[in-house]
Amino acid sequence: MLNQSALTLANITWLLAAMAFVVAPHVARLPIWVSLVCVAAGAWRWWIARHALRVPPWWWMGLIALAVATGARMEYGRWFGREVGVALLIIMLCLKILEMRMKRDAMIPIFMGFFLAMTNFMYSQTILMGLYMFICVWIFIAALIGFNRINTEATLKERLVPAGWLLLQAIPMMLVLFFLFPRLSGALWSMPQDESSRTGLSDTMSPGDISKLSVSEAVAFRVEFDGAVPQTEDLYWRGPVLGEQDGRAWRMYPVATRTKLNYVPQGTSIHYRVTLQPHNKPWLFALDLPAAAPEDAYFLADFQLRSRTPVTNLKAYDITSHLRYTVGAELGAKELQPYLNYDARLNPRTIAYGKQLRQDIPEPKALVEALLARYNKEFDYTLQPPRLGANPVDEFFFDTKKGFCEHYAGSFVLLLRAAGIPARVVTGYQGGEINPITRQLVVRQAEAHAWSEVWFTDLGWVRVDPTFAVSPLRINRGMSEAFGPIGVMNTLIDADKLGLLRQIAFSWDAMNTQWNRWVVGFSQDRQRDFLEGLGMRDVDWRSIAIWLIAGVFATGGVAGMFLYVRALHTRKEPIVAVYERLCSKLAKTGVERAPHEGPVDYWQRLQQIQPKMAQKAAPLFETYVALRYAASGGEPKRNVRDFAWRVRRFRVA
Amino acid sequence: MSVSLFEKQSVHSPLATVLQRAGEIILGKDQQIKMAMCCILARGHLLIEDVPGVGKTTLSHVLASLLGLQYQRIQFTSDLLPADVVGVSIFDRETSTFRFHPGPIFSQVILADEINRASPKAQSALLEAMEEHQVTADGETMKLPEPFFVIATQNPAHHIGTFPLPESQLDRFLMRIKLGYPDKAAERALLKGVDRRDLIARITTAMSVKELASLQEEVTKVFVSDALVDYVQALILHTRDSAHFEMGLSPRAGLALLRAAQSWALMSGRNQVLPEDVQTVAPAVVGHRLRPVTNGDIKILDPAQELIRAVPIP
Numbered sequence: 001m002l003n004q005s006a007l008t009l010a011n012i013t014w015l016l017a018a019m020a021f022v023v024a025p026h027v028a029r030l031p032i033w034v035s036l037v038c039v040a041a042g043a044w045r046w047w048i049a050r051h052a053l054r055v056p057p058w059w060w061m062g063l064i065a066l067a068v069a070t071g072a073r074m075e076y077g078r079w080f081g082r083e084v085g086v087a088l089l090i091i092m093l094c095l096k097i098l099e100m101r102m103k104r105d106a107m108i109p110i111f112m113g114f115f116l117a118m119t120n121f122m123y124s125q126t127i128l129m130g131l132y133m134f135i136c137v138w139i140f141i142a143a144l145i146g147f148n149r150i151n152t153e154a155t156l157k158e159r160l161v162p163a164g165w166l167l168l169q170a171i172p173m174m175l176v177l178f179f180l181f182p183r184l185s186g187a188l189w190s191m192p193q194d195e196s197s198r199t200g201l202s203d204t205m206s207p208g209d210i211s212k213l214s215v216s217e218a219v220a221f222r223v224e225f226d227g228a229v230p231q232t233e234d235l236y237w238r239g240p241v242l243g244e245q246d247g248r249a250w251r252m253y254p255v256a257t258r259t260k261l262n263y264v265p266q267g268t269s270i271h272y273r274v275t276l277q278p279h280n281k282p283w284l285f286a287l288d289l290p291a292a293a294p295e296d297a298y299f300l301a302d303f304q305l306r307s308r309t310p311v312t313n314l315k316a317y318d319i320t321s322h323l324r325y326t327v328g329a330e331l332g333a334k335e336l337q338p339y340l341n342y343d344a345r346l347n348p349r350t351i352a353y354g355k356q357l358r359q360d361i362p363e364p365k366a367l368v369e370a371l372l373a374r375y376n377k378e379f380d381y382t383l384q385p386p387r388l389g390a391n392p393v394d395e396f397f398f399d400t401k402k403g404f405c406e407h408y409a410g411s412f413v414l415l416l417r418a419a420g421i422p423a424r425v426v427t428g429y430q431g432g433e434i435n436p437i438t439r440q441l442v443v444r445q446a447e448a449h450a451w452s453e454v455w456f457t458d459l460g461w462v463r464v465d466p467t468f469a470v471s472p473l474r475i476n477r478g479m480s481e482a483f484g485p486i487g488v489m490n491t492l493i494d495a496d497k498l499g500l501l502r503q504i505a506f507s508w509d510a511m512n513t514q515w516n517r518w519v520v521g522f523s524q525d526r527q528r529d530f531l532e533g534l535g536m537r538d539v540d541w542r543s544i545a546i547w548l549i550a551g552v553f554a555t556g557g558v559a560g561m562f563l564y565v566r567a568l569h570t571r572k573e574p575i576v577a578v579y580e581r582l583c584s585k586l587a588k589t590g591v592e593r594a595p596h597e598g599p600v601d602y603w604q605r606l607q608q609i610q611p612k613m614a615q616k617a618a619p620l621f622e623t624y625v626a627l628r629y630a631a632s633g634g635e636p637k638r639n640v641r642d643f644a645w646r647v648r649r650f651r652v653a
Numbered sequence: 654m655s656v657s658l659f660e661k662q663s664v665h666s667p668l669a670t671v672l673q674r675a676g677e678i679i680l681g682k683d684q685q686i687k688m689a690m691c692c693i694l695a696r697g698h699l700l701i702e703d704v705p706g707v708g709k710t711t712l713s714h715v716l717a718s719l720l721g722l723q724y725q726r727i728q729f730t731s732d733l734l735p736a737d738v739v740g741v742s743i744f745d746r747e748t749s750t751f752r753f754h755p756g757p758i759f760s761q762v763i764l765a766d767e768i769n770r771a772s773p774k775a776q777s778a779l780l781e782a783m784e785e786h787q788v789t790a791d792g793e794t795m796k797l798p799e800p801f802f803v804i805a806t807q808n809p810a811h812h813i814g815t816f817p818l819p820e821s822q823l824d825r826f827l828m829r830i831k832l833g834y835p836d837k838a839a840e841r842a843l844l845k846g847v848d849r850r851d852l853i854a855r856i857t858t859a860m861s862v863k864e865l866a867s868l869q870e871e872v873t874k875v876f877v878s879d880a881l882v883d884y885v886q887a888l889i890l891h892t893r894d895s896a897h898f899e900m901g902l903s904p905r906a907g908l909a910l911l912r913a914a915q916s917w918a919l920m921s922g923r924n925q926v927l928p929e930d931v932q933t934v935a936p937a938v939v940g941h942r943l944r945p946v947t948n949g950d951i952k953i954l955d956p957a958q959e960l961i962r963a964v965p966i967p
Binding site for chain 1: 876878880881924925926927928929932961962963964965966967
């Protein structure tokens, strides 16, 4: 083995700790055996360091690597992709530490660790993750400092303090690079997704889907209104429209696309900006009904707003809506036919009841009102509905009479269709909570909702929300007030009488908003706006690149100036600088001066090892000793200059 | 102007004679003899510490004889009284007054043998004289002769029947040296040779008191540059900041280090002090003044070497 001195137990422990920190957020996503391999490799490496053993031979490592890579291939079924890539990177990092023989080898895991820190952002881009990765990088730098110490062991303070300083010193350069590096149109960490596993609405609805969402405190999107925020009962955020009834579930019809919706607006229009959390689905959310689609988006014939690509990154769009409108009055029987279909094999009692109802009350509007009255009288709204069997609507409508919005919307639409009135289910979000600090409306997954649209002659499509008939509070006041605490955050907020926790919760949300706007969502457009706000004209990638280079040189220059000024303050005496130059020249002969070695001792050692060189250098040493230690008269400045000149001419070769 | 540093210098001849003759009697200990002489030239008191029988007393006898100084030997024992050192006042019947009978301390060289076997009371009588160069008895202060210095010997502190000298009193010795066992050749010569006591009896003076005084005067004139003061300060500062030592070096220790280095430079034939001089005398000068921290894992065997290695020469 060559130089093993840097691979001390303390240094190895630091490296392992840093690796544990950076891998930890990945563990939940990794197959269990990968985590076990990592732990085993780390423990093995620690044991090697503890007992100064040899590292395993190369062919052994080769076999392990082959086995683990095969395992990963079998686990993920492919070589490329985010999940398998990260898993392989982690495995290779853990195996690499078993190959470390000298200081140089320790550099590779450390630099891989920096890269691995970045991969965490592919999964989460929150403030907390940012802070956590900052700490990870800090620990890695502290480990790096340990490996670069010569002879002595670095203490905790000697690692963390300089590492922290290094990080802080990097911040100006980081800001320059962040704000000026030319942006691609997507975020940096948008990788092909392996699975869509985010919470949010889906394109089907069966009983229980939305009530599952209703316990989630996750933010779905945030809205900034140009004017006043509309009443809560007007805040119907339209999502997937489900027209097809297929047994237990409601699905989307494949309907035609539109670039513009034809409707007759009534009342004023409202403008707002939506910042949508990624949900991996193509639909966007807008208030009923949006006037025009934003860029990269289009409408479906059932007024759904859709993005051309799935929303995998934070997406912001400006949009205008009219809350009062008349739409679809011109539709004929052919277009409406799909909204009368139902699966006749299931729910016979409901279908029979619907048909009967039409015979009793032929006027559609009266029929709808009668039905809503029945919902109001006999039904209860609950987040824990009883389980339903083979004919769920029958059981719900006639037996349990307890349910959530999807039960009401589903049964209501089915009844109307049985009665021969066109109707469809609309899913989306209802309401939202205003953050008093940012004046933003925050819409959470808990606000997911399902309602219905009914077509009447002359009126066209009209929104009818049977849930409103059952529990008006749900619509008027919003989810959390209608149902009390949902999730931990709300429990705390409700328990707090003084409103302090509520204030904190809102401040935290405001911080997240700024983070999303300035860090995660700092897109090409944001960058252009920002730079134009700073007074830059005609922002294109070329001018950004020029500013970037200028910024890098400027921050580097400031740092350089700082170092230069500091060096001036602690500048050595000229005679010492010249002597050190002489010593560094002589060090090339292999005889290096120890810091505590005096000139005579050094010269004598040199004479023993390199007698010729010592003879050649003897006059220089004599001059140095005379200038520095003797009571020399005359003009020392001139003597020092003369000495410097002689040292410069001195050649070791 | 340049100084030739790398050829053997002609050392002051009486000094060379002293060193050579002492070396003939105490075999294989040239470095220790030189260090003891260095201490005397720096007007410091010398403490020789080692196990019994390695020649501590012989060395002090030899040096006193060679320098032609009037000397007294005090064997310290546990029942020694201060009066045994300083002297007593005895009533004179003829004059009806008390007359002071000076003790052995009134001589140019005191050989204080096994100083740590005496009680602290007796020790302090000697040590006060060392610092003040005067003694007080019966309210009367009396000057001690010049030159005055003490060569004390002691057994290592862990030996039975010793009263270890406290730090404050150790500090009064400029140097503490250890003799150590002679090497094989020296020991053989010792075993085969003449009785050392006979040799001491035959010693003739090699240096006059006047010559000694002028050399001591020259020591103070050896040039100390600012750069060297920086180095001594760096050394002292390190002992105060370092976690390895219980207590830092005192200003008196700094002065001692500088003076001893001057003396060593003079003995090496130079009229300026180099960092090497400081490093050479440091073990003898600071060794007994530094107490390394003993708890924990850090165990310093040689605090002076540790100090020198830790401080770069500025």
